Structures are given as C-alpha cells and as structure tokens.
Amino acid sequence: MIKVIFAIGMLFFQSCAENRTESFQKENATSSEIKIAKTNSAVRIPTLNYNDLELLLHKKNDTLYIVNFWATWCKPCIKELPVFEKINTDYKSEKVKVLLVSLDFPEQKEKQLIPFIAKRKINSEVVLLDDPDANSWIPKVSTKWSGAIPATLLYNKTDRKFYERSFTYEELEKEIKSILKK
Amino acid sequence: MKRKEILTAFVLAVFSIVVLSSFILSVDAPVIKGYHIGSEVADINLLNVDNKMVSFSDFKDAKGFIVIFTCNTCPFAVASEDRINALDAEFKTKGYPVIAINPNDPSVQPDDTFVLMQQKAKEKDFTFPYLYDESHKVYAEFGAAKTPHVYLVQKENGKKIVKYIGAIDDNVRNASSVKERFLANAIYELLAGKEITLKETKAIGCSVKV
Numbered sequence: 001m002i003k004v005i006f007a008i009g010m011l012f013f014q015s016c017a018e019n020r021t022e023s024f025q026k027e028n029a030t031s032s033e034i035k036i037a038k039t040n041s042a043v044r045i046p047t048l049n050y051n052d053l054e055l056l057l058h059k060k061n062d063t064l065y066i067v068n069f070w071a072t073w074c075k076p077c078i079k080e081l082p083v084f085e086k087i088n089t090d091y092k093s094e095k096v097k098v099l100l101v102s103l104d105f106p107e108q109k110e111k112q113l114i115p116f117i118a119k120r121k122i123n124s125e126v127v128l129l130d131d132p133d134a135n136s137w138i139p140k141v142s143t144k145w146s147g148a149i150p151a152t153l154l155y156n157k158t159d160r161k162f163y164e165r166s167f168t169y170e171e172l173e174k175e176i177k178s179i180l181k182k
Numbered sequence: 183m184k185r186k187e188i189l190t191a192f193v194l195a196v197f198s199i200v201v202l203s204s205f206i207l208s209v210d211a212p213v214i215k216g217y218h219i220g221s222e223v224a225d226i227n228l229l230n231v232d233n234k235m236v237s238f239s240d241f242k243d244a245k246g247f248i249v250i251f252t253c254n255t256c257p258f259a260v261a262s263e264d265r266i267n268a269l270d271a272e273f274k275t276k277g278y279p280v281i282a283i284n285p286n287d288p289s290v291q292p293d294d295t296f297v298l299m300q301q302k303a304k305e306k307d308f309t310f311p312y313l314y315d316e317s318h319k320v321y322a323e324f325g326a327a328k329t330p331h332v333y334l335v336q337k338e339n340g341k342k343i344v345k346y347i348g349a350i351d352d353n354v355r356n357a358s359s360v361k362e363r364f365l366a367n368a369i370y371e372l373l374a375g376k377e378i379t380l381k382e383t384k385a386i387g388c389s390v391k392v
Contacts, residue, residue, distance in 0.1 A: 073257050074388060075291070103386055105257065105355055132353040135364070138384035147349075148328035148389040164327070164389075 040118045047106060047128045050137035056099060056127070057141065060157045063095045064179055066172075067153040069129075069141075071103045072116045076166045077150040081120070083169045087176065088124045096176060098124040103149060106130040154179060216325010219381045223249075223335050223342040226320050228283065228313035229296070231303040236281070236311045238335075238342060245277030246336035246345070246372070248365065251326040253286045254302045255293040256388035258354045259329045263306050265350055265357055266330075269365065270310040278334075278369055280310035285321030285329070291391040318392045328387030330354070334368055345372060348383030 048056075057067060068084050070077035081100075088098035100122070104113045109128055117126055131137055138147050142162035145151055152172075154161045159179045167175075217223060223238075230236045238247060250266055252259040270280040286294040296314050303312045315321050324333055334346035346368040351360040368378045 071257075075391070076389060132355055132359060133361075134354065134385045135349060135352055135383040138386070145384070146327035146331075147384045147386045149386065150389065 040114050043114045043118045045102070045109065045114060045117065045126050045128050047109065047130050050129065050131040050140065053101065053127065053129055053131075054140065057153065057155070062156075063097050064154065064156040064176065065097055065099060066176070067099045067101060067155070069101050069103060069149050069151045069153075071149060072108070072112050073104070074149050080150060080166045080168075081122070083167055083172055085122060085124055086169060087172055091176065094180065096180075100124050100126045102126060102128045104128060158182070216323065217333065217344045217347070219344055219347065221344045223333075223344060224323060225342075226281075226283075226313070228315060228320060230311045230313050231296075231300045231308070232311075236313055238281075241279060243277070244279055244337065246334065246342070248273060248278050248280045248369070249324070249333040249335055250280060250282045250350075251285050251321055251324070251329055251331040251333075251390070252282050253284045253291070253294050253329045253388070253391075254298050255286075255291060256329045258385070258387050261355055261357075262330050262350055263308075267307065267309055269350070272366070273369055274309075276369070276373060282308070282310055282312045283315050283320060283326075284312065285315045285318060285326060286391040287318060294391070321390055321392075326390060328389055330385070330387055332365055334365060334372075336372055346378055346381055349385035352383075354385050354387075 056065075059065060066084065066087060068077075068080075070081065072078070084098045084100065087096065102113055106128065113126075113128060116122075134147060138145050141151075141153060144162050145164055148164055150166055151162070151164045152167065154163075154175055156179060159182065161175065161179070163175070225238045227235055227237045238244075241247070248269060250262075252262065252266065254260075266280055266282060273279070284294055284299055288295040296316075299312055299314060302308070324331075326333075330350065332346070332348060332350055333344055335342045336345045337343075346365065348364060350363070350365050351357075352362040352364065353360045364380055364383045368380065371378045
C-alpha cells in the first residue's frame with residue numbers, strides 16, 4: 001500500500017516537472033516566433049494622468065484586466081515582462097487583457113521607453129502614467145500598495161486583486177484562473 | 183477488502199497531493215511587516231561609507247532621526263540625492279540628522295556594492311552617514327519596501343518612536359515642482375510640539391533588491 005502512495009506521489013511530481021519544462025519551452029518558442037518587428041515610429045504610447053488612467057482601472061465589461069505597473073529602469077519589472085506578454089497572447093480568446101502602465105520619467109519617453117517597446121516587440125497595450133503626486137493616486141490603485149514596483153492589479157467587474165510582487169508565468173496564471181473560475 | 187485497501191490508498195494519495203500542493207503553491211505575497219507609526223525602533227549597528235560602524239546611540243544630542251532607505255541606482259533615489267543633503271543641512275542642527283541606509287543586495291543589484299556606495303557618497307558630498315545593511319536585517323525590521331523610503335524617528339522617554347513613514351515630498355521626480363514637503367512639515371510639527379497632521383504618505387520607488 002505504501003508503494004501505491006509512493007507511486008502516485010511520484011507520478012504527481014513528475015507531471016509537475018514536465019509541465020514546467022513544457023511551458024518553459026513554449027515560452028521560448030513564442031517569444032522568438034511571434035510578431036513582426038516594430039519600428040520606433042510605429043509605437044504609440046499615450047501619456048495619461050491618473051484621472052485618465054483611472055477609467056482604465058474600472059472598466060465594467062466581460063474582460064479580466066491585468067494591469068502591471070513597471071518602468072524600463074526597474075530590473076525585476078523587465079524580468080517579468082515576458083510573462084505578461086505571454087499571458088496576453090495565450091489568454092486572448094478568454095477575454096483577458098494586459099495593460100502595461102509605465103512609470104518611466106516623461107522626459108525619457110522618446111529616447112528610452114518607445115525604443116524599448118519597439119526593440120522588445122511588446123504587443124500588450126502600454127500607457128505612460130505621468131502624474132507626479134503619487135501620494136494622492138497610489139492609494140486609489142490599492143490601499144495595500146507601498147509604491148514599490150513591480151506591482152500588478154487584476155480586475156474584472158466583480159473581482160479585484162492587488163499584488164506588490166513579481167510573477168512567474170505559473171504564478172500569474174494561477175491567479176488568473178482563480179478569478180476566471182468564479 | 184482489497185477494494186477497500188485501494189480506496190484507502192487513493193484517498194490517502196489525493197489527501198497527500200492536496201496537502202503537498204498547498205505547500206508548493208503557497209506563493210502569496212507575505213504580509214508587509216515592520217514598524218508602524220508609534221512603533222519602538224531598535225538600535226542599529228551598520229557600516230558607514232567611512233568604514234566606521236554607526237548606531238543611533240552615537241548621536242547623544244539628537245532629538246530624533248530621519249532614516250532614509252535609499253540606494254545608488256534607483257532613479258527615484260538618484261532624483262532625491264540633493265534633497266537628502268538639503269534635509270540633513272536643514273534638520274541636523276535642529277536635532278534630526280539624516281541616516282541613509284542601502285538595503286539592496288549587490289548580488290541582485292550589482293551597482294549597489296559598498297565600494298560604489300563610497301563613490302556615490304564622495305561624488306555627491308553626502309553630509310550624512312550612508313550605511314550598508316549587509317545582512318538585510320535592518321530594512322526588514324523597519325519594513326522598508328522600496329527606495330527611497332523614509333522613517334522619521336523621535337526620541338521619547340529613552341525610546342525611539344516612529345512618527346512618520348513615507349515620502350520626502352509630493353514630487354519625487356522633480357524637486358522644483360514640489361508643492362508639499364511632507365517630511366519637513368512633520369519635523370516642524372514635532373519641533374512645535376504638535377501632533378503630525380500627515381503621518382503616512384506614499385511614493386513610487388524601486389522595490390528593495392534582496
């Protein structure tokens with residue numbers, strides 16, 4: 001009997017490990033396969049103040065929005081960007097949409113942010129938030145937020161979750177599925 | 183009997199998978215710990231850029247401290263450097279010296295080594311201690327989540343008490359556009375023996391790299 005449990009346990013772990021490798025390979029394939037190269041001039045990034053952005057944080061439709069606060073100078077943000085890109089692609093048919101809210105300095109938009117988006121061929125929607133009085137708007141995004149980035153908001157018309165942390169694909173997918181399941 | 187055994191094994195297996203996976207998948211962000219307004223602050227003993235150890239207890243005449251978690255690289259920290267010097271100039275003589283602490287791990291953020299901290303302090307003529315939180319214990323005790331992250335500490339009846347947490351002012355990016363000096367206002371209220379109006383503020387910063 002112990003053997004049976006052990007065997008089932010092994011199977012479980014193995015399948016876990018396989019899934020991981022598989023999704024890792026898939027990730028690599030996707031990032032190299034997809035998308036046509038963009039030029040700087042093809043990249044449009046609207047600059048918003050918080051009042052403009054707020055409308056994008058409270059849409060009431062059937063879509064699950066994943067709003068990631070990041071910047072080109074934020075290392076852990078850059079590291080997790082492919083995760084958001086892949087989610088945006090993989091979950092397109094399930095009404096999941098990624099919005100990347102850049103907190104880059106507005107004067108860096110042309111020479112830093114736009115070339116970055118073009119070079120990385122980012123397909124998710126990107127906006128630049130230019131609103132210096134962060135003390136007034138950070139608590140409106142989430143009262144849980146210290147202001148550190150990366151930070152991510154998941155919301156649809158019924159659920160709202162905020163995370164001040166980095167994500168792997170599996171971790172973010174788990175959060176998405178927990179909301180989609182409801 | 184045999185069927186029962188298989189069933190038991192199955193139930194046990196499912197149970198163990200559920201229990202195990204709850205451990206494997208518990209990746210939720212930890213609750214932010216650390217000091218709050220009114221918390222008593224423990225003393226520190228950290229290496230300064232001048233190669234000497236610094237503790238709060240070294241500052242016998244201080245009324246309190248402006249503790250700022252900052253680093254060499256974060257653009258918001260860099261944008262605050264001149265302001266931190268200015269704060270030290272304005273408030274050291276009033277009894278509230280600046281104590282800057284770099285919480286980042288250079289193995290994660292290579293530009294935050296002790297040697298580069300020394301260079302930064304020299305280049306920017308830091309008038310305050312710039313300490314290296316090598317064990318990453320102090321930032322965790324405070325609960326600092328980002329750089330820059332300010333804690334205003336006041337000595338009260340032999341204890342060091344947190345009076346204000348947050349941002350230096352309402353515009354991290356641009357000192358010339360500042361409308362409200364949150365931290366300075368808080369210190370002036372303390373100096374006047376008043377209750378601090380705005381005890382906590384938020385600002386964008388770089389997550390602490392450990």
